[in-house]
Structure formats: structure tokens, C-alpha cells
Amino acid sequence: MRTLTYNRQKKLIVSLVILMVMAMLMPNMLVAKDIDFSGMLRSSTGARLSEGDVPITEQTADIKMEGWGEDTHIMLNPYAYIGADGEPEIGMREAYIDLYFPSMDIRVGKQAIVWGEAEGAFITDIVSPQDLRSFILADFTEVRMGVPAVKADYFAGPLTFEAVWLPRFVPTAQPDADSIWSTEKMKLMSNPDLPSDDLENSEFFGKISYFGSALNGELMAGYAWDDMPVLKGDIDLTTGEPVPSTLKATHKRYTVVGGSFSTTLGSVVLRSEAAAYLDRAFTKTEIPGPPTRTLSTSEYHQIHGLAGLDWSLFGVDMSSQYILQYIHDYDAALMSEEYDHTLTFRMRDSNTAETLTWELFGYLGFDPEDIENSTDALLRPSLTYSIEDGVEIQSGVEIFLGDEAGKFGQYEDNTMAYVSLRWYF
Amino acid sequence: MYKKLSMLTLTLLLLVGVGGTLFGAPDGLEVMENVYYRPSGDEMTADLEMILTNSRGSTRERSITQYSIDTGDVDKKLMFFLAPADVKDTSFMSWSYTDARDDDQWIYLPALRRVKRISSDSKNDRFMGSDFTYDDLGERHPEEDRHTILREESYQGEPSYVIESVPVGDDDAFSKTVVWIAKDKWIGLKREYYNDKGEAYKVLNIDEFKKIDGYWVITDMLMEDLDRDHSTRLKMDNVKFDTGLTDSFFSERQMKRGPRR
Numbered sequence: 001m002r003t004l005t006y007n008r009q010k011k012l013i014v015s016l017v018i019l020m021v022m023a024m025l026m027p028n029m030l031v032a033k034d035i036d037f038s039g040m041l042r043s044s045t046g047a048r049l050s051e052g053d054v055p056i057t058e059q060t061a062d063i064k065m066e067g068w069g070e071d072t073h074i075m076l077n078p079y080a081y082i083g084a085d086g087e088p089e090i091g092m093r094e095a096y097i098d099l100y101f102p103s104m105d106i107r108v109g110k111q112a113i114v115w116g117e118a119e120g121a122f123i124t125d126i127v128s129p130q131d132l133r134s135f136i137l138a139d140f141t142e143v144r145m146g147v148p149a150v151k152a153d154y155f156a157g158p159l160t161f162e163a164v165w166l167p168r169f170v171p172t173a174q175p176d177a178d179s180i181w182s183t184e185k186m187k188l189m190s191n192p193d194l195p196s197d198d199l200e201n202s203e204f205f206g207k208i209s210y211f212g213s214a215l216n217g218e219l220m221a222g223y224a225w226d227d228m229p230v231l232k233g234d235i236d237l238t239t240g241e242p243v244p245s246t247l248k249a250t251h252k253r254y255t256v257v258g259g260s261f262s263t264t265l266g267s268v269v270l271r272s273e274a275a276a277y278l279d280r281a282f283t284k285t286e287i288p289g290p291p292t293r294t295l296s297t298s299e300y301h302q303i304h305g306l307a308g309l310d311w312s313l314f315g316v317d318m319s320s321q322y323i324l325q326y327i328h329d330y331d332a333a334l335m336s337e338e339y340d341h342t343l344t345f346r347m348r349d350s351n352t353a354e355t356l357t358w359e360l361f362g363y364l365g366f367d368p369e370d371i372e373n374s375t376d377a378l379l380r381p382s383l384t385y386s387i388e389d390g391v392e393i394q395s396g397v398e399i400f401l402g403d404e405a406g407k408f409g410q411y412e413d414n415t416m417a418y419v420s421l422r423w424y425f
Numbered sequence: 426m427y428k429k430l431s432m433l434t435l436t437l438l439l440l441v442g443v444g445g446t447l448f449g450a451p452d453g454l455e456v457m458e459n460v461y462y463r464p465s466g467d468e469m470t471a472d473l474e475m476i477l478t479n480s481r482g483s484t485r486e487r488s489i490t491q492y493s494i495d496t497g498d499v500d501k502k503l504m505f506f507l508a509p510a511d512v513k514d515t516s517f518m519s520w521s522y523t524d525a526r527d528d529d530q531w532i533y534l535p536a537l538r539r540v541k542r543i544s545s546d547s548k549n550d551r552f553m554g555s556d557f558t559y560d561d562l563g564e565r566h567p568e569e570d571r572h573t574i575l576r577e578e579s580y581q582g583e584p585s586y587v588i589e590s591v592p593v594g595d596d597d598a599f600s601k602t603v604v605w606i607a608k609d610k611w612i613g614l615k616r617e618y619y620n621d622k623g624e625a626y627k628v629l630n631i632d633e634f635k636k637i638d639g640y641w642v643i644t645d646m647l648m649e650d651l652d653r654d655h656s657t658r659l660k661m662d663n664v665k666f667d668t669g670l671t672d673s674f675f676s677e678r679q680m681k682r683g684p685r686r
Contacts, residue, residue: 114538141538262542354554389509424510
């Protein structure tokens with residue numbers, strides 16, 4: 001088993017490896033007949049309204065270098081980031097090579113893979129892990145992490161057969177222990193044991209998709225490691241603290257089958273997505289007797305589904321989704337809820353010149369049997385102004401409210417206003 | 426007896442206007458059908474450049490590579506946005522059907538890394554903040570309007586029909602259009618858009634057209650929004666016909682992969 005460490009030495013090694021990969025790929029790019037260089041620079045500042053502090057001062061550079069040959073394509077996507085702690089982070093979001101054949105595409109290298117129809121939710125979209133170090137507030141391009149993978153797509157008319165092999169498990173990135181997004185549960189799960197880099201610990205995914213006039217649809221299956229670790233060990237009931245010598249966070253295997261589709265009903269787009277997570281491990285609390293509480297793991301089947309609509313009303317783009325998670329054969333000792341209900345909604349409109357855009361995106365968590373006490377929400381109103389082509393300034397508020405035990409309400413103190421300047425080139 | 430009947434028939438034909446066709450003077454619908462069905466190749470590739478100019482004279486530019494194919498029952502169009510940088514790598518695909526079906530439309534957003542089906546209920550929306558609507562950039566079927574020839578005159582040195590077209594449905598942004606059609610080339614040279622008050626609020630001028638690979642192609646046009654003093658020039662370059670595009674090119678795979686290199 002290996003353990004996650006984020007010390008300087010490891011960062012240096014990673015940076016050197018990235019530079020070596022770039023050096024190896026550059027000759028290919030130089031002989032490619034067509035080379036493109038683009039990217040984005042961003043500066044963001046965010047202040048918490050209740051605390052009065054400024055936890056977000058970020059500078060990000062995201063560079064894309066692409067080269068095309070006759071039947072090949074190379075992509076390098078390095079990035080540099082400086083956060084509030086002032087310590088620079090340099091990494092490679094993606095670095096891959098595409099090989100194009102008449103009926104097949106093969107992509108080899110570090111890549112982000114996106115499946116499904118959900119917006120702001122991850123149901124069948126479980127191939128690439130997520131970067132949740134800023135909760136779910138990061139830009140779309142940065143929420144999904146690239147992973148070393150081999151992906152093959154075979155095309156047969158409207159059908160596409162896709163196979164993905166991930167030789168090495170990379171877990172979802174969680175907030176650091178001192179982050180404003182870290183919770184007590186996350187702290188318990190920090191530094192989980194990871195599966196060793198053996199071939200038998202590879203992840204496998206397959207998908208069949210149909211692209212047609214009446215319908216787009218996907219059927220998928222995967223044999224994967226769960227991105228969320230489970231806990232085993234003891235907690236001292238008198239202090240509420242884990243007993244260090246006993247506590248262990250580990251990732252477990254599970255099987256996923258699912259699918260999604262989208263179609264139009266008149267002027268409305270209907271989307272749906274569902275997955276069954278078979279024999280997924282969950283953490284269970286048992287109290288054999290004071291002074292300790294025992295944490296153990298048990299396996300259950302879980303259903304995760306979504307139904308959504310996209311439409312336009314008076315020129316405003318609208319979208320709404322209902323998302324349900326359900327644990328079958330539920331045991332009250334589980335640390336997770338049997339049902340988890342979430343509604344999302346999005347409204348977006350621009351002025352006629354598309355220089356000024358307003359948007360409201362929101363998540364609403366609720367329990368239908370106790371709406372008054374259980375409801376919590378994340379509301380994300382924003383205003384974006386395009387100063388000139390490729391340069392925009394965005395300002396908005398991230399509002400957390402409602403049930404303090406809820407997945408959004410727990411961050412009530414993190415309600416913040418932000419401003420972000422982006423320059424695309 | 427036979428001669429009398431023939432004379433009667435000819436008189437009736439002239440009265441109902443069909444005789445006009447026989448003698449080379451079409452009615453409004455026929456003129457617009459000649460424009461709609463003008464040979465334009467089964468498949469085409471072109472680079473588009475849009476220059477948006479606001480009332481203060483400042484400009485913004487958009488670059489697009491467009492592919493289209495006519496398979497008989499379906500017109501398929503695939504657009505790749507090349508500039509500005511914040512929309513680069515975005516692609517848009519539409520399938521338009523000759524029957525009454527609504528268009529199918531998809532958009533690929535590189536930030537989401539996903540091809541998304543979108544509603545086609547947007548024909549009056551502006552395309553990329555320009556003065557062109559999605560409807561302006563599509564091929565409006567002649568049956569969607571009632572056409573009347575107002576007069577014939579010379580426009581930009583071209584003998585032209587001036588046609589008034591009134592929408593049959595009630596879901597258009599304009600109450601009528603007036604269009605100048607070059608008689609022998611069946612190309613629109615100018616179009617005025619009128620609001621419910623009967624005032625022209627938008628004017629499209631064709632500044633250049635040429636014959637490429639045997640087909641008449643509009644290569645430079647200017648759409649002016651008179652209400653907000655804003656204009657969009659649309660230039661077409663690298664126009665190529667019959668380059669070997671096949672139906673399979675208009676796919677999710679190609680939307681993600683980008684334009685031909």
C-alpha cells in the first residue's frame with residue numbers, strides 16, 4: 001500500500017517528471033505540421049462575508065500546446081498556480097497523444113475523461129477523479145483531474161464503443177486539513193491507504209453510445225476503486241477524537257453499471273442518467289460499549305440517478321435537475337443517509353452583444369419528509385463582463401445556507417464574494 | 426370548336442397569372458424557389474470571418490470554419506469556432522430536415538469536454554453576439570413566407586426583382602422583409618427587415634459575390650442593425666466544393682476532434 005504525501009520533495013520529483021515528458025514529446029510537436037499555443041491567465045480574490053477574511057487570492061496560468069500530424073495529435077496542458085499560502089504549484093493537467101485510424105481513435109497519456117449527461121453531478125462520470133480542494137467551486141476545466149489512461153474508441157455508424165484502462169488508481173483530491181473546505185469527516189479520511197501500483201489494481205471501464213437524431217444514449221460499466229475512502233477503527237466517545245493507532249482510511253473496489261440519454265420534447269431537452277454502484281463499501285458506526293465507538297465497513301448496493309430539463313424562457317436559458325441517491329437494504333448504523341435528494345437549477349442570459357452575462361446556478365439539498373429542518377442550499381449568482389475579445393471580469397457570490405448538518409449548509413461561514421479576471425490567448 | 430377552347434384556356438391562364446411563367450415572368454414564390462434551389466453543391470467548406478462594429482466604432486472579430494453537406498433529406502452543418510480565444514475549440518452542429526421536423530442541434534464546449542444536445546428553439550437569437558440571427562444564417566424555406574413581386578429594377582447594375590415576403594407563421598422577429606433578387610443569378614443582393622410598425626430595423630447588403638467551382642457564392646455581406654447602430658460584416662474565404670466530405674464527418678467524434686487539418 002502507498003500513502004499520499006504532499007511534501008516539497010515529491011512536488012520537485014513530479015515537476016521533473018513533467019519536464020522530462022515535455023522534453024520527450026516536444027520533438028514530436030516540432031515535426032508536426034500544425035502547432036497551436038493557447039491558454040488562460042486568471043487572477044481571483046474572494047472574501048468571506050461573515051469572517052471578514054480573504055481566503056482566496058489565486059493566480060493561475062493554464063497553457064495548452066497542441067500539435068497535429070497526418071493521423072496524430074499531441075496535447076500538453078501544463079499549469080501553474082499560486083494560492084493564498086504563496087507556495088507555487090506546478091503540474092500537468094493533461095498530456096496525451098491521439099492516434100487516429102479510419103474507424104478508431106486511441107488516446108494514450110494523462111487525460112480527463114467525461115461521461116454522462118449530468119451537470120454539476122457525477123453519476124456515470126466516475127472515470128476521472130475530481131479535484132475538490134475548493135469544494136465544488138472550481139472552474140469546470142479544473143474540477144476533473146487528468147489520469148494516466150489508455151482510451152480506445154471504435155466507431156460503427158451512429159454507435160461508438162469505448163474502452164478505458166487506468167493502470168494506476170488516482171483518488172479524488174480532498175481539501176487540506178487546514179482548508180476552509182475541510183470537514184471533521186474529511187480530516188478522519190486524510191492520508192488514506194492507496195492500492196499498490198500492481199496490474200491487478202487497474203481500473204477498467206467500457207461504454208457503448210448512440211448518437212442520432214431522435215436520441216443520444218450511453219450504456220456503461222466499470223470495475224473501479226471508490227474515490228471516497230471508508231474508515232475502520234475506534235473513536236473515543238469522551239473526546240470525539242479518533243484513536244490514532246486504530247484508525248485507517250482505505251479505498252475499496254466496486255462495480256458500476258449505468259447509462260444516460262438526452263432527447264428533445266418540442267423545444268425542451270430532456271436528460272436522464274442513472275447508475276448502480278454494486279457492493280459499494282460504506283462506513284458504519286457501532287458502539288460496542290464506552291468509551292469507544294467502532295468504525296467498520298459494510299457493502300451495499302447504491303442507486304444514483306438524475307432527471308433534467310433544459311429550455312429557454314423569454315430568451316433566458318434555463319436548466320433544472322433532480323438527483324437522487326439511495327442505499328439499498330439500508331442499515332441505520334451507516335454514516336451515510338439512506339436517501340439523498342438534490343435539486344439543481346440554472347438561469348443564464350446575455351445582452352444582445354453577448355458582452356454582459358448573468359447567471360444563477362443553485363443546488364438545493366432536502367429531505368421530503370422534513371423539508372423545514374433539512375433543507376440547505378448553495379446559490380451561485382454571477383455577472384461576467386467581456387472587456388474585449390478574450391478578456392473578461394467576473395464577479396459573484398457563493399451563498400451557503402440552511403441546515404448546518406447538510407452538505408451545503410455546513411459551509412455557511414464560507415459564504416463569500418469574489419472577483420475574477422481572465423485573459424484567454 | 427377546338428380553336429375556341431384553346432383561346433379560352435390561354436385567356437384563363439393569363440388571367441390567373443400562370444401564363445406569366447410560360448412567357449418567362451415568374452411570380453414571387455417562383456423567384457424565391459429559384460433562389461432556394463439555386464445549385465450550391467452537395468457539400469461545401471469555408472472559412473468565415475465576422476467583424477462586429479458597435480456605435481462607437483470599436484470592433485470585435487470571430488473566426489469560424491464551416492462544413493456543410495446536403496444528403497437530400499437532411500442538411501447538415503458543422504461549425505468550429507477558432508477565435509476569439511475564449512470560445513476557441515467550441516463546435517456547433519445542426520441537422521435540418523426537409524420535412525416538418527425541428528432541427529437537431531448540438532454544441533461541444535471544451536470546458537465541459539462534452540457534446541450537449543440543445544434546443545433548436547432559438548432561431549431569433551443572435552449568433553455569437555452578432556447582428557445575424559440563427560435564422561438569418563440558415564436557409565429559409567420559401568413556403569415559410571407569402572411572396573409578392575413589388576417591382577423590377579436595376580440594383581447595383583443587376584436587373585432585379587424586388588420581392589416582399591410576409592411570414593406565414595407568427596414566431597418570426599420581423600413582420601415582413603423586402604429583398605432584391607438578381608434575375609439571372611438568383612442571388613439576393615439586399616434584404617430589409619421590418620418590424621410590426623412597418624419600419625425597417627435591419628438591413629443586409631451583399632457587397633461581393635463570385636462564381637466558385639461553377640456555383641454563385643456570396644463572399645462578403647454586411648448586416649446593419651438600425652435600432653442600435655451596430656453592424657456585422659461576414660466574409661467568406663477558402664470556399665471549396667466537393668472536397669470529399671461524407672455524412673460520417675458530421676458526428677460527435679468530429680465535433681470533439683476539431684476541423685480538418
